[in-house]
Amino acid sequence: MLVLGQAYVSPYLAETAAQLRIPVVKTSAHVPVPTDKKLNWRSANTFFRTYKNRTAPLLSNSENALQAVENYLPNHPLVARNERFKSKTQFRKMLADLFPDFTYRTYTFDELMRLSPAQLPFPIVVKPAVGYASLGVYRVADEREWADVRVRLMRDVREARDLFPDSVLNVEHFIVEEWIEGEEYAIDGYINAQGEPVILNVLKRMFAHAGDTSDRIYYTSKQVLQEAIQPVTEFMGQLAQLDDLRQYPMHLEVRISSTGKLIPIEVNPLRFAGIGTCDLAIHAYGQNLYEHFFKQTTPDWDQILESQDDAVYSFFCAELPVESNTLKIATIDDEGFRSQFADVMEYRVMHRYDPTTFAVVFYRSVDLEENKRLLHLDLNQFISMRSMEVSA
Template identity: 35%
Template structure:
């Protein structure tokens, strides 16, 4: 059964569940979000009864907002406990300590941040909410001089994002401090099948503008990226699955490969693929592989076939996060046409209400490898060139 919730459900997702008869739980939000006629709906009571009758069955959520529903209505199941193992970054680090024993981490209550002494903490480090989403509240601290400034920024951002997401999705009451994990970063959509075997559905390389950048601007997949990493990443995902003992369980994983070749997890997001229906939909645009359907029917991709004819092509998801430093409430307009003119082939543009969320939209593109410069340009842009404001700032 699939769950849908705010903030966003794509047309591709709606079409997928309707055309393939995937049952959607008829929560209040599901009834209001505009699913297509003909979508198979099951009542909340039916969903609970099905969960009581079956130990293992595919559950998927478009948004982590639905995690609260699962925690409330599936207390008889181990699913809420499995979700929390991944969603709570402190619990996740403790669970995986045996396979990543040298990785430093520490949890700190938000009210204790301004009193924290850095003598025993390895620098540089990353600090982020223990339960977080979408790079919100994530900062890199390179030295002790930056610390108090960072604390002030954290407290400021907490006020700005308060109420955007439920506590199950973004909880800023505690933070986790982790040693910096260096190296090339990747994002993976995957699932564990009914026997717990890992199945990789997509691999994206996450490109950053600089060493201090922690944004979610550009994610790229290609034939080369998939082929070079598929076997190693499958083994990596499998090790985590053994520790968590999960079955019929979708995940979105962020990891890095350090200079010595070691793979280390940044985080594992449970019960979904990339947020806002992004990486899964982009995978279909790139390769014709529908991750929602593959998970629901427990299919395994034939990557040799899917990658045929994809040589020399880069398929990118571009997150147009509001990096202007200007609050969305005073931005009069965003020039999407000017934005699109900077790309040789746009596959899809999704506009977002930037007055409600700190993002202007999402862009899917296809780029020739030799034209990587167009991706570099948007990566380095603060997006101020595309906005018009209501008043002088």
């Protein structure tokens, strides 16, 4: 079963749902859906009544869909489960016994702005307690950086309140966490009907510098799969012991230290990587993760690793600062931007769907050198902003 919320629906997701005749519901009339006439549409009442009365795998494309689940199934265990993952504070409490030494604290935005730098245990990560992508997320090394981040946070909060509903990005509360050392990975997967973890996709995140928290580049390769599959499978198995997560999809973000210790960053509920970027699995190793989830099947990772080439498969998220959101853009030079990539597998225009992203690019490279260059690419050269009228 599939719940579609604003704003972006992957063409691969829509086509897979159509082929498998998966029951589908939209949470808003304004959700643009590819191949919409082929889909097995249900009314919201019929859809959620069917889900409530029988066990079936349920997936959403966006956290905008979570509010509809809560509205139609207010007392269902799924709602509480989604909230435990969506809320960074509840998530940390849930994992307290597994990671007893991890330190964090939650503040209201006003409390955070009034804090003396001496009260913060630098280095830290500051992020909304209910967040989306990397909006409002900052790594802060010391008191000097905190002065600058405070100004950025005030700007982000002002802009975010106009762009996103509270169910997706709530900037009234922030969580301050210790900085986690290690390489960062993003994983799409689910827990099957037997309570066993199933990994569908493994991506590694690249950063331009130590304080970078953007979602610009994630990539995968044979080496990335070998690095992360085992520790992430073990962690997902631990999660499955804490709650009834059978047939539950998730997008996980974790860090793995040089000694192999895994520390979770967050788990995003009922979905895979946002705005269709999880489709890198289709380009990189020919795995349709939507089909695997709906059929409750498992990729043959041994066979995939054996046949995988040595290329690097990446996606580039052309993400803009929140104050330069796409609603303020006049024109975008998509051709000029696309020309920055040597081997484009798919180029998606995104500015119609996401106010902070103008394109997503799936591409292949022989090594990481292209990614290192692209991490520092100035995106402003490809956009022109609307001239803002000033009233007298």
